[in-house]
Amino acid sequence: MKHNKIRIAILGSTGSIGQQALEIIQKHNKLFEVVLLSGHSNWQLLDEQAKTFNAKHAVLTGFENNNARKQIGDPAKTRTYIDPYILNELVNLPEIDIVLNSLVGFAGFFPTYHALKAHKKVALANKESLVVGGAIISELLTESKGSLIPIDSEHSAMLQSLIGEKKEDIEEIIITASGGPFRSLSLEQMHDVSVEQALQHPNWSMGSKITIDSATMMNKGLEIIEAHWLFDLPIEKITPVVHPESIVHSMVTYCDGSTKAQLGPPDMKVPILYALSYPRRLPLNSSRMDWSQINKLHFEPVDYSRFPCIELAIDSVKMHKGGPAILNAANEIAVTHFLEGKIKYIDIAKVIERCLNQIQFNSILSYDSLVELDQQTRDYARTICQHGTY
Ligand code: NDP
Ligand code: MG
Numbered sequence: 001m002k003h004n005k006i007r008i009a010i011l012g013s014t015g016s017i018g019q020q021a022l023e024i025i026q027k028h029n030k031l032f033e034v035v036l037l038s039g040h041s042n043w044q045l046l047d048e049q050a051k052t053f054n055a056k057h058a059v060l061t062g063f064e065n066n067n068a069r070k071q072i073g074d075p076a077k078t079r080t081y082i083d084p085y086i087l088n089e090l091v092n093l094p095e096i097d098i099v100l101n102s103l104v105g106f107a108g109f110f111p112t113y114h115a116l117k118a119h120k121k122v123a124l125a126n127k128e129s130l131v132v133g134g135a136i137i138s139e140l141l142t143e144s145k146g147s148l149i150p151i152d153s154e155h156s157a158m159l160q161s162l163i164g165e166k167k168e169d170i171e172e173i174i175i176t177a178s179g180g181p182f183r184s185l186s187l188e189q190m191h192d193v194s195v196e197q198a199l200q201h202p203n204w205s206m207g208s209k210i211t212i213d214s215a216t217m218m219n220k221g222l223e224i225i226e227a228h229w230l231f232d233l234p235i236e237k238i239t240p241v242v243h244p245e246s247i248v249h250s251m252v253t254y255c256d257g258s259t260k261a262q263l264g265p266p267d268m269k270v271p272i273l274y275a276l277s278y279p280r281r282l283p284l285n286s287s288r289m290d291w292s293q294i295n296k297l298h299f300e301p302v303d304y305s306r307f308p309c310i311e312l313a314i315d316s317v318k319m320h321k322g323g324p325a326i327l328n329a330a331n332e333i334a335v336t337h338f339l340e341g342k343i344k345y346i347d348i349a350k351v352i353e354r355c356l357n358q359i360q361f362n363s364i365l366s367y368d369s370l371v372e373l374d375q376q377t378r379d380y381a382r383t384i385c386q387h388g389t390y
Helices: 016-027 043-053 106-117 128-143 153-162 208-216 218-230 269-277 308-319 323-339 347-358 367-387
Strands: 006-011 032-039 057-060 079-082 098-101 121-124 147-150 170-177 238-242 248-254 259-263
Touching: 006 016, 016 032, 016 043, 016 269, 032 043, 043 057, 098 106, 098 269, 106 121, 106 128, 106 323, 106 367, 121 269, 128 147, 128 218, 128 323, 128 367, 147 153, 147 218, 147 269, 153 170, 153 218, 153 248, 153 259, 153 269, 170 218, 208 218, 208 323, 208 347, 218 238, 218 308, 218 323, 308 323, 308 347, 323 347, 323 367, 347 367
Parallel strands: 006 032, 006 098, 032 057, 057 079, 098 121, 121 147, 170 238
Antiparallel strands: 170 248, 248 259
């Protein structure tokens, strides 16, 4: 049977990207339809969303909620699953056309992998999928009839700037970074910044993990690795540049010296909608730039001495195939400890560097060896955070 609407599963619908995706779907409800929603801990919001969108499937992955809630949404319309692993199976459902993955952290890798194995189109916000499993996912994409379309604003800008061009003509990708809330702080001033200060992003409103990653600029490091796998380019060809206004979302320079860019207000709904409608564009009632009022756009180099995380990310790719997995797991643990007030902002980079130096990886890169390496790194990172031995 042919379906008129594009049927979407939103993994992580209770998060920042997930909620914005639902707003877009509501506005384009003649074109899109929600079939599956997932949340981790926020069952109240998931319940509301399932009712509003008449989702056929609602998944709660947070194990601790096992006994908290037996039904999400209207029982006549929605089947509820309370299971941390079920998404890996449900992404196979024939009634799903697009899997929008907006989970946070390495947890997002697994459904991306299984959705591509099931030949689905994946609209990917979860950058950790490619950071950790880029090699595996790239290989899978060569066999899969599925596709991967980025939601991350920088990668959406790259994709848009690459249309109609040949890969061999690319000289460099310039990935822009806002510089986050501590762009102008000295190293001394960074010693005592609080969690609240780190959570104040100047341009974007996002989940707490990515907001801290933006404050350390690890976010840009993760995005460089993401671009490396997404566009199959050497890491040396992806150059970060600080652009505090977040209006130029990224650029591509070609062999004749021309640079193409995608510009717009900092609004994640633009790249979310583009990923869902790609290669088409659909109308979006978002704010518009008044270009006659933009007197200046600023660009400056990244200061690696104040933002060591970005260099650690670039180096992790050059170390060995497990480098980015160690980097990511160490970062996730360090950020959690920082958010809980257990380590300082400046300790985040120290934890990651120590993990990269101490943890060995001699196995062949596979789904199972990645899981093992991730777990080993988390255990080590937790221990050094608890004992202050980073
Ligand atoms: P949020 O923290 O706002 O949302 C994360 C979502 O994942 C929530 O639905 C949460 O459920 C769920 N979740 C949390 N932990 C787990 C877990 N262990 N297993 C399964 N689900 C889990 O994050 P964002 O929406 O900000 O970011 C999502 C992804 O998109 C990240 O990878 C981020 O880097 C990327 N991204 C985000 C941007 C943004 O503007 N926010 C921009 C570009 C990329 P619950 O809330 O119910 O606990
Ligand atoms: Mg981004």
